[in-house]
Amino acid sequence: MAIYRLRASLALTREGSGAAVVVDQPLSRVVRLGETDAKLVSALQQGAKPAELKSRCQLDDRELTLRLSGLARLYLLQGKRAQRRIVLQAERQAFANQCEHPAAGEPIEWPLGRDPPRHACQGTGTCCGATFLGPLNPADVVRVQSLTFGSRLRDGQVQRLGHALQAPDLFETIDMSGKTYTGMARGDDGRCRSQGDDQLCDIHREHGSQAKPVACRLFPLRFHRSPRGVHVSLLLACDGYDRARSAAGPWEAREAEVRALLQQEAPTVRLQLPLQWAPGIPVTTEQWFTLRQQLYALEPDAADAHGWLAAILPWAAQRIAGQATELCEGDHVQVAADFSASIAALGQPQQLYDADACDQAVAALDERAVQLQAGRQSADADRLRDLAAALSAQQQGQSWRTGFAVEPQARRHLSDIVSNDIAAFVAIGHLDAGLAAVVRRVLLAEALTCVLAQRSGRSTVTGADTTRALHVVYRSEPDLAALAHCTAIATSVQ
Numbered sequence: 001m002a003i004y005r006l007r008a009s010l011a012l013t014r015e016g017s018g019a020a021v022v023v024d025q026p027l028s029r030v031v032r033l034g035e036t037d038a039k040l041v042s043a044l045q046q047g048a049k050p051a052e053l054k055s056r057c058q059l060d061d062r063e064l065t066l067r068l069s070g071l072a073r074l075y076l077l078q079g080k081r082a083q084r085r086i087v088l089q090a091e092r093q094a095f096a097n098q099c100e101h102p103a104a105g106e107p108i109e110w111p112l113g114r115d116p117p118r119h120a121c122q123g124t125g126t127c128c129g130a131t132f133l134g135p136l137n138p139a140d141v142v143r144v145q146s147l148t149f150g151s152r153l154r155d156g157q158v159q160r161l162g163h164a165l166q167a168p169d170l171f172e173t174i175d176m177s178g179k180t181y182t183g184m185a186r187g188d189d190g191r192c193r194s195q196g197d198d199q200l201c202d203i204h205r206e207h208g209s210q211a212k213p214v215a216c217r218l219f220p221l222r223f224h225r226s227p228r229g230v231h232v233s234l235l236l237a238c239d240g241y242d243r244a245r246s247a248a249g250p251w252e253a254r255e256a257e258v259r260a261l262l263q264q265e266a267p268t269v270r271l272q273l274p275l276q277w278a279p280g281i282p283v284t285t286e287q288w289f290t291l292r293q294q295l296y297a298l299e300p301d302a303a304d305a306h307g308w309l310a311a312i313l314p315w316a317a318q319r320i321a322g323q324a325t326e327l328c329e330g331d332h333v334q335v336a337a338d339f340s341a342s343i344a345a346l347g348q349p350q351q352l353y354d355a356d357a358c359d360q361a362v363a364a365l366d367e368r369a370v371q372l373q374a375g376r377q378s379a380d381a382d383r384l385r386d387l388a389a390a391l392s393a394q395q396q397g398q399s400w401r402t403g404f405a406v407e408p409q410a411r412r413h414l415s416d417i418v419s420n421d422i423a424a425f426v427a428i429g430h431l432d433a434g435l436a437a438v439v440r441r442v443l444l445a446e447a448l449t450c451v452l453a454q455r456s457g458r459s460t461v462t463g464a465d466t467t468r469a470l471h472v473v474y475r476s477e478p479d480l481a482a483l484a485h486c487t488a489i490a491t492s493v494q
């Protein structure tokens, strides 16, 4: 029977409010505990064995396993897991120091995969119809305010504004997490007021691309910063995506543009170091980059998102299971990743979400669509209706296997999700959550293409269907966030 010990360097104490906290100097943090965990930690400090832990904390075997696993995930128990995490603190600090330097001077890593998605602006104006057109940085605000433009205002705006755009018609603000962000003002239709009837930007037309806000020039590029530099990927929400692949030149030709955006403080998401295969299973960045290379090496010859994910998931599961075993403190600790629900959902997408939660989400989306329509924000209303229809279709098991022919371009687009997102999703969380998110995105986009094809009376899914599906799915992350909690995909053993 294993004996569990608290790390020697930890101090259990009480805050002024009376809450129990563990002061963890090596990891530069304070961990707040509930009363049962505080009792358990105190008993562990006193060297109690599992039987004693159960009696002193009034826990049955299952509850003891849950709580000890939780403490292990937090790296509070003595053992290889905590040792590895402490060693990786140096890597975390080194990266924090590296991030003190401008991202524009870092090496650039272009999209990965055999034939990664590419992009060249097709002037569709997709970037100008988002729910929020920002955030603008202070230099954007000063520059845009200094300009006069808007000679081609759309019908309805001409009457209302009656003059070229100038502050205060230019900006709107939103409050989020106690902060106020500025974006370009949108008209009643939800589109940027600086956009003309032809979908093109008046700032761009009258003052050149460089005069536009950084957020506008950035779209649909996405930047993630790692110890290796800046990784570039795409928000596959651009309506010109269909046409962009053939129109685009090599990624490397965009280096000057990307560096200029970084110099002007384009948002860059930082990797959360140390990286983890799953919560409580830490990994060096070098290990992650090696594994990532192996995930891309599993890409099938023909574009096939399902086939690729079906190869990745069991492979990653096996790899993580090995790590979990190596780090395990004893029988009562279960820290692992479980991809079984993701794997099952590839064959039966209706298994992905809890049915009741999904029905509620569909009803809420439809209700919000009605409100947006009433507010004349028809583009957003259409997006939410499509999202609701996609969720319903997924609940009914709709997929390309349920009687649809699929154009090669559509297959390529769905495979682009995997190629584009593996690197990026994992960069902002842990590997198991990142892969689960890729699965959710692929299945939802697929279900929506079935809806779109049916609406048009077709039994063939086209590239235009996948383009619309990607637009809806990539634009709807905030709308899907709540539903992610209702997924059957577990990210750790409970």
Ligand code: SF4
Pocket: 127, 128, 129, 133, 184, 192, 193, 194, 195, 196, 200, 201, 202, 203, 204, 212, 213, 216, 217
């Ligand atoms: S400023 Fe120009 S590019 Fe930016 S959202 Fe408005 S119209 Fe689009």
